[in-house]
Every structure is written in structure tokens, then in C-alpha cells.
Amino acid sequence: MLPLPAEPHPRLPLRDTARCEGPRSALLAFHRQAGPHTLVCGPAGHVLAPQELVADATQVTMAGRTSARVPARERDLTSALLARLGLAAFHFPHPQHADRCADDAVLWLRLGLTQHLMGAVLAHLGERTVGDTALLRQPTTKSALAEVAVALLEAESGLRDAAADGPDDTTLRLLHRQLTTSDEALLKLLGANGLTAAGPGATAYVSQVLADLYAPPLPSPEAA
Amino acid sequence: MTRLEHRLRVLQQYVRDEAPALRAAAQELDGHPDGSTLYPQVPLLDRLATLQIPRRYAQDPLVIEGHEYFLTSAVERVVFHEEASAHGDAALLLSAPGSLTAGMLVAALGDDAQQRMFFDRVRARPTWTFLAMTEPQGGSDAANLRTTLTPCDDGFRLNGTKRFIGNAHRAPLGVVTARTGPGPLGIRCAIVDTSHPTCSAGPLATLGMRGALGTLDFRDVPVPEAHLLGRHLSPTRRGMWGWLHAFNPLRCVAAAMGVGIARAAHSYARQHLPQRHDALRRRLDTLGARIRGVQSLTRHAATAVDADPANAHLPAAAKTAAAGLAVEATSTALRLLGPAARLEHPLLDKWARDAFGIECMEGTSHVQAMTVFSALARTDTALR
Incomplete structure (x- = not known):
């Protein structure tokens, strides 16, 4: 990955866990930073976490407010695909939605996952040829990878330069969209290998579900 | 070509009426931990199984209102697969028995005995x-x-x-x-x-x-x-040159399925968005305009391939545009319906995952781009 010449940042360990170890380890780190037996909710009360954490947690936290879990009122949203990846999802009926999604941790996590995906793409393309030419030597491949690298540098710069209380919701939505677009570009380079449930496509899928659950929602009609 | 002639509109309406049965079956298959072992019995797929057989070897064409359909022309295939994907499910179409892909190669390269051997077997009973x-x-x-x-x-x-x-x-x-x-x-x-x-x-x-x-x-x-x-x-006709030509109609079918997925996502979002949210509805209108554009390109490509099976650049362009459209339409619908739209609307999540499958079918967009460029280079003196 191309590094930024910047100061250390408290979210770097989370990004690096995602980059080096992939989605499950990153999600473990993400929820554990909220404290023991605690799961982090998205702005509308949704949670995505490793199954063992969901089984173990007794409380959820959202925008700094912590509540005891009420399993009888929770709605399980775990799909067959998420279960296959060892993950669980549910909706916690939070009494009040967060005003804004100040926590940028999910974006750092997703940035690391996109870097993880790029590592998988580089490894895959490094072994492939078209005719007698290595795929990594093809101008179109170089260009596509460079564009993603630029997008990731832009995203990390945006995250580092955010205000002390985190980026505003518009910036958060934009950064989520940039990372999703980068994942899509990387998946195209993997071809059908990006489609397998056990392959790098699963990293992109988990990242997209995270964006879906943890990105700030679009403004309501009244606010718009 | 954007407006279908009457005969094709009859086919379109038939598929539109039959396809919704695919949707529930597709969700069951998608939600199963090992969906690969399942195959639901749906009348439209059973009917498809014995179509797409060259007229010479077919005995049971689809007949609607006096019109006969063998589903061997690219245009008929495009109409069928777009509509079945828009009102039914593209992944289930790919899982259906019949001779969509292999049959094209056999029809393009097989002699009479080979075609008879292959198509007789496919025609006898639904055969994958x-x-x-x-x-x-x-x-x-x-x-x-x-x-x-x-x-x-x-x-x-x-x-x-x-x-x-x-x-x-x-x-x-x-x-x-x-x-x-x-x-x-x-x-x-x-x-x-x-x-x-x-x-x-x-x-x-x-x-x-x-x-x-x-x-x-x-x-x-x-x-x-x-x-x-x-x-x-x-040797030249039966080698790579020969079978690559069989992929041109297949790319039109893949494009049609991409357009169908985009239409399904667009329609789903329109149905589930709050009526009062004008700003979001305007975004759907823009998406709808793009869908119509790619649909038109796909139909033009199919018409061109029926006229000249060697036409490669229009199917490549249509397939590239449709693969991108399917991803754009499903991700836009998910974003507009969020938060948690992927989990709260599992059908839309499925279509978003299927949309990337269109990118992988019959060559990725990078491969199609090479074909389009080759055609561009042939027509532009500056590039020769």
C-alpha cells in the first residue's frame, strides 16, 4: 500500500488489523474497542459482528450511549452468506436514533479491508498472464490499480484531516461511497475469482454490509 | 429497435406473466446454506429447457397467439432473458436446464449428426x-x-x-x-x-x-x-475464430440479464421509497433514463448479431454497459432504501450480488474493452 507521510493516528491499529487479517479479525477489534461484552450499533440500531461476540455481548452502544440488550426485542438479520462467514447481524430497537454518526472507526476499518482486497488482487494478478504478458504489466491493469491507490490515499487524507469530533455526515457518506467504488473496481480485476464465497469477494461484501449498517442515512425528506 | 415489434411484445408479455414465480424460488435458493443442490420446479424454466434448439432439430416451439418462438435468434433471447430477469430472477435463469451456452457452440460448429445427437437429448426431457x-x-x-x-x-x-x-x-x-x-x-x-x-x-x-x-x-x-x-x-473455422463468434449472441444475453437486474432493482426501489421523497425519486428517474439507454443498446446489438454473427463490438459494448448498469442500479437502490437495506431487503441484496456475476459472464469488462477498441481502431485512420 502507498503510505501517507503523516503522524500516527489512534485508528491505525484498526485499519492495519483489517488490512493484514481481514474482516472477522477487524470486526472483533472494532467491537472490542467499545469495551467488554459490548457491541457497536449503527445509526439505525443495526449490528454486524462475529457470531461469538454476539452470543457473548450483554449490551450495545450507539453514539456514546450504552444500553442493556433485550434479546426478546431484537430481530435477527443474519443471512445464509453472513452465517457462512461466521458473522451475525441483528437489529436492536434503540429508543432514539443518533443525531449524527460521529464515529469514524467503521471507515478506518473499511479502508483497511479495501487495502486487504487490493493485496489479494495484486497477488492474484501477479500469477496471471494474458498470452505472454503478465497481467500486472498490462496498461489497463496498471491504470485501474493506480486509480484505486489514489482513491485510498484521498480517503485516508480525508479521515486524518477530519475535525476532532470526526467527519460530518456528508463527508462520512462520501468516504463510504469512495471505498465502495474502490472495492468494485478491484473486484472487476479479479474476474470470476471475485465471485467465490471463500475468496476476496467476501471481504468486499462484508465491507459493503458495514457501509449499509453503519454509514449515516440520507437526510429525511423533512431535513432535505 | 428500442420499441419492439408486435411479435416480440407478445413474447415479452408472456414472460412477464410467467416470470414472477421465479422470484420466490430464487430467494429460497439464495437463502439456502448450500443452494447448489436445489433446483425448484418453475413452469417457465421447464418451458425454456426445450427451447433455444435450432429450428431443424426442434419439435415443440413456444406458440403464443399464433406466433412461433424457437428462441434461437439473439433478439428473441434478449427479450426473453431481460424480461425474465426483470420480473423473475437472473440467477435462476442461469441454473435452468436447457442448452443456452453449449447449444450455441453445437449449433455454430456441429455437423448434422452432432447437432442431432446433442439436441435430441436436450429435447427429450429437461436436461442441464x-x-x-x-x-x-x-x-x-x-x-x-x-x-x-x-x-x-x-x-x-x-x-x-x-x-x-x-x-x-x-x-x-x-x-x-x-x-x-x-x-x-x-x-x-x-x-x-x-x-x-x-x-x-x-x-x-x-x-x-x-x-x-x-x-x-x-x-x-x-x-x-x-x-x-x-x-x-x-481448421480456421472450427478453431478459436469459430467458437469466439458463438459468444457474440451470448454477450447480448448477458447484457439483457444485466438490464433485467437493473430494471428489477429500479422497480423495487420505486415501490419501497416513501412517496413524499421527491429528491430520491428524481435520482431514480435519472437511473430509469440510463436503463432505457442500455436496453436500447442491447437490442441494437442483438439485431446486429442476428444480421452478422461476426459482429463483436456491439455485443461487447452492450455487455460492458449492462454489467456496469446492473451494479449501479442495485447499489443506488440499496443506498436510497438504507440504512440496513442489504439486510432488510434481502432480494435487493441478492440482486446486488448477482449484478457482479454479470460482470464475470462471457468475459469481463476489461476483455470487452479490447474488442471495442479493435473495432474503433479499424474505423479510425488515426489509429491504424
Whole structure:
């Protein structure tokens, strides 16, 4: 990955866990930073976490407010695909939605996952040829990878330069969209290998579900 | 061509009426931990199984309001697959019995005896078939093809591994691309029966198009010489040049399925968005305009391929545009319906995963771009 010449940042360990170890380890780190037996909710009360954490947690936290879990009122949203990846999802009926999604941790996590995906793409393309030419030597491949690298540098710069209380919701939505677009570009380079449930496509899928659950929602009609 | 002639509108309406039954079945298959072992009985798919057979070998065309449909022209296939994807489900179409992909190769390269042998079997009862080209190490790059057909006393022996093959785990019969020698002329297609004990097949767990794909492994599988397609053709016509042409109509079908997925997502979002949210509805209007544009391009491509099967750039352009459109439409719908739209609207999540499957079908966008550029280079003196 191309590094930024910047100061250390408290979210770097989370990004690096995602980059080096992939989605499950990153999600473990993400929820554990909220404290023991605690799961982090998205702005509308949704949670995505490793199954063992969901089984173990007794409380959820959202925008700094912590509540005891009420399993009888929770709605399980775990799909067959998420279960296959060892993950669980549910909706916690939070009494009040967060005003804004100040926590940028999910974006750092997703940035690391996109870097993880790029590592998988580089490894895959490094072994492939078209005719007698290595795929990594093809101008179109170089260009596509460079564009993603630029997008990731832009995203990390945006995250580092955010205000002390985190980026505003518009910036958060934009950064989520940039990372999703980068994942899509990387998946195209993997071809059908990006489609397998056990392959790098699963990293992109988990990242997209995270964006879906943890990105700030679009403004309501009244606010718009 | 954007407006369909009456005969095609009749076909379109028939599919539109029948396709909704696919949707519930597709959700069940997608939600199953091992969907690859399931195959739901849906009348439209049973009917599709005995269509797409050349008129000469077909006995039971689809007849609606006095019109006959064999589903062998690219235009008919495009209308059928777009509508079945828009009102039903694209992944289930790929899992259906019949001869969509392999049949195109057999029709393009087979002699009379080969076509009769293949299509008689497909016509007798709903039969899954496969077209096995992609390999683990080289994808669909023909130059890197490693599967071999080696001559022996009673024909050939087939050795190699194929991956990402539609219905590989269900089909008793299909077409395999393999090398009989070096270079593009050394690539041949053969009809292969998978009942031989040294041929093994298995399902492939995927994120999108779940249940549709599998793998094939051949170890000294006997292939009679009579099963090698194109033996009546010149070496250039039966080799890579010949079978690449069969992919042009397939790219139109893949594009049609992409347009269908985009229409399904667009329609779903329109139905579930709050009426009062004008700003979001305007975004859907913009998406709707793009869908109509790609739909028109796909129909133009199909018409061009029916007129000249060697036309490669229009199907490549349509397939590229439609693959991007399907991803754009499903991700836009998910974003507008969020938060948690992927989990609260599992059908939309499924279509978003299936949309990437369109990108992978019949060559990725990077491969299609090369075809489009080749056509551009032929027409522009500055590039020659």
C-alpha cells in the first residue's frame, strides 16, 4: 500500500488489523474497542459482528450511549452468506436514533479491508498472464490499480484531516461511497475469482454490509 | 429497435406473466446454506429447457397467439432473458436446464449428426448442459488453455480442470474447450458426457448467482472422434475464430440479464421509497433514463448479431454497459432504501450480488474493452 507521510493516528491499529487479517479479525477489534461484552450499533440500531461476540455481548452502544440488550426485542438479520462467514447481524430497537454518526472507526476499518482486497488482487494478478504478458504489466491493469491507490490515499487524507469530533455526515457518506467504488473496481480485476464465497469477494461484501449498517442515512425528506 | 415489434411484445408479455414465480424460488435458493443442490420446479424454466434448439432439430416451439418462438435468434433471447430477469430472477435463469451456452457452440460448429445427437437429448426431457471454457490458472484466456485432448486408439482422452462453469454440477452433457495442439488452431470444442467415472463435478459456493456455478475435473475421459465439433469445417473455422463468434449472441444475453437486474432493482426501489421523497425519486428517474439507454443498446446489438454473427463490438459494448448498469442500479437502490437495506431487503441484496456475476459472464469488462477498441481502431485512420 502507498503510505501517507503523516503522524500516527489512534485508528491505525484498526485499519492495519483489517488490512493484514481481514474482516472477522477487524470486526472483533472494532467491537472490542467499545469495551467488554459490548457491541457497536449503527445509526439505525443495526449490528454486524462475529457470531461469538454476539452470543457473548450483554449490551450495545450507539453514539456514546450504552444500553442493556433485550434479546426478546431484537430481530435477527443474519443471512445464509453472513452465517457462512461466521458473522451475525441483528437489529436492536434503540429508543432514539443518533443525531449524527460521529464515529469514524467503521471507515478506518473499511479502508483497511479495501487495502486487504487490493493485496489479494495484486497477488492474484501477479500469477496471471494474458498470452505472454503478465497481467500486472498490462496498461489497463496498471491504470485501474493506480486509480484505486489514489482513491485510498484521498480517503485516508480525508479521515486524518477530519475535525476532532470526526467527519460530518456528508463527508462520512462520501468516504463510504469512495471505498465502495474502490472495492468494485478491484473486484472487476479479479474476474470470476471475485465471485467465490471463500475468496476476496467476501471481504468486499462484508465491507459493503458495514457501509449499509453503519454509514449515516440520507437526510429525511423533512431535513432535505 | 428500442420499441419492439408486435411479435416480440407478445413474447415479452408472456414472460412477464410467467416470470414472477421465479422470484420466490430464487430467494429460497439464495437463502439456502448450500443452494447448489436445489433446483425448484418453475413452469417457465421447464418451458425454456426445450427451447433455444435450432429450428431443424426442434419439435415443440413456444406458440403464443399464433406466433412461433424457437428462441434461437439473439433478439428473441434478449427479450426473453431481460424480461425474465426483470420480473423473475437472473440467477435462476442461469441454473435452468436447457442448452443456452453449449447449444450455441453445437449449433455454430456441429455437423448434422452432432447437432442431432446433442439436441435430441436436450429435447427429450429437461436436461442441464454446460459450456466448459474457464480454467483455474488462466480464466477464459484461450491462449492459456491447458485442458488437453490427446489422440488414442479409439478417439481422444480428455484431461484438465474447469472452473466457474454454469450447471457443471448438474449437467450430464456439455461442451468442453481443449487443446489438440499448439496455437489458436489447436483449440477444439468437444461434446462430453460426464457419466464416465473419471469425470468429476462439484458445486462452487459463490456470493452472487448462487447455485449456478460448478467445477469439472477430467482425468483420461474418453471422447470419441465423432464428438469433436467442427470436423466438417476448415481448421480456421472450427478453431478459436469459430467458437469466439458463438459468444457474440451470448454477450447480448448477458447484457439483457444485466438490464433485467437493473430494471428489477429500479422497480423495487420505486415501490419501497416513501412517496413524499421527491429528491430520491428524481435520482431514480435519472437511473430509469440510463436503463432505457442500455436496453436500447442491447437490442441494437442483438439485431446486429442476428444480421452478422461476426459482429463483436456491439455485443461487447452492450455487455460492458449492462454489467456496469446492473451494479449501479442495485447499489443506488440499496443506498436510497438504507440504512440496513442489504439486510432488510434481502432480494435487493441478492440482486446486488448477482449484478457482479454479470460482470464475470462471457468475459469481463476489461476483455470487452479490447474488442471495442479493435473495432474503433479499424474505423479510425488515426489509429491504424
